[in-house]
Amino acid sequence: MTYNITLLPGDGIGPEVITSARKVIEATGVSINWEIVEAGNDAIKKHGTPLPEFVIDSIRNNKIALKGPITTPVGKGFKSVNVRLRQELNLFANVRPIKSFEGIDSIHQNVDFVIVRENTEDLYAGIEHMVGEDAAESIKIITRKASERICKFAFELAKSQGRKKVTLVHKANIMKLSDGLFLESGKKCAKSYEDIQFEDIIVDAMSMKLVQFPQDYDIIVAPNLYGDILSDLSAGLIGGLGLAAGANIGHDIAVFEPIHGSALDISGKDMANPTSAILSGVMMLKHIGEYGSAMKIEDALAKVFRDKRYRTIDLGGDLGTKEFTQKIIDTM
Structure with missing residues (x-):
């Protein structure tokens, strides 16, 4: 079977890490017809907008996309392409697995949880x-509909992955109406999943406990802003943004992407760590049912990371993007 998948290289290091992910995915033998489209700075130069309508149409038609990081101006300029995509395509769930790798120096080992973030509302509505x-x-x-939808998604994810606990993050002690509604929605949803433990925690306490005891968590569900902040904090627990992947999932459309930025300062220098993009590709393969191909990549990454001779520059090694990518392919 051949899959039609939209490919957005992105800005900065995006084309480099997305090329790496594409090569690794193709090395597993899975057949993909990539429809390459431009968004971000290149799209502005050619089409006068960072997100041309044909990009959205391509993703709608193919249902699956692999996307590189896209630069968002700070304080002025165009609205975030990422936010627009999530809203236009109703990608209501942002999913970020946080899993430590044996052999990678990090604050904690044996970390394995998933952050599920509501993707369309909160302050990010803009x-x-x-x-x-x-x-x-x-x-x-914060609406009841979106809150109940994301909480149900979190519980279903826990159920499908055999996880035992869902932790809901909020600030309902201060924002009693908005975060109170989110918390109420989570409690209501939990009643339908009696086999899964449910707890809630205030976001500032969660920030501390994640740093101290990340092994205590399975699935964390949060409104947009808290989920965004906690996702990056959590990536820091396992070695950095270069080791964490992400997905934006709707009812019938999913966009997979590395969670780091476009890193314009190292663009074109063969210095970027492609692991986040590769892991995003792994998530994509699992989503389309290609579990065998996904496991090949995961096993190869694990083997390479256990051997401390093979490290990208951000992890204290000297391998460039291309050389690290080839090492993963050779290990498969």
Whole structure:
């Protein structure tokens, strides 16, 4: 079977790490017809917009996409392409597995949990405006429908992966209506999954406990902003953003991407760690049912990481992007 998949190289190091992921995926023998489209800086130069309509159409048609990081201007400029994609395609669930690798120096070992983040609401809805000249106002939106949907997704993920606990993160002690609604939705959903333990925790306490005891968690579900922050914090526990993958999942469409940024300072220098992009490809393969190919890549990565001779520059080694990629392929 041949799969039609949209490929967005992205900005900065995006084309390098996405090329690596593509080569590793193809080395497993899975047959993919890649439809390559541009978004981000290259799209602005050619089409006058960072997210042309044909990009969205391609993803809608193919249902699956592998995407590189896309630069978002800070404080001004165009709206985040990532946020627009999630909203336009209703990719309501952001899924970020956090799993430590044997052989990688990190704060904790034996870490294995997943952060499930609501992807369409909260402060990331982007509804903000100036109030006069000296104040800005941003609106936080939490709806019952989206909250119940993401909580159900988290419990179903726990069930499918054989996990025993779902932890809901909130700040309902202060934001009693918005976060209170999210918490209420989680408690309601938990009643339908009696075999799975449910707990809730305030986000600041969660930040501390993740740093101290990350092994205590299975599935963490959170509103958009908290989930975003906790995802990057958690990546730091296992060695950094270069080792963590991500997916944005809707009812019938899924976009997979490395969780790091475009790193313009090392773009084109063969210095980027492609592991996050490769792991995103692994998530994609599992999503389309190619578990054998996914396991080949996971096993090869594990073997390479156990041998401390093979490290990219960010992990203290001297391998470039291309050489590390080839090592993974050779190990398969």
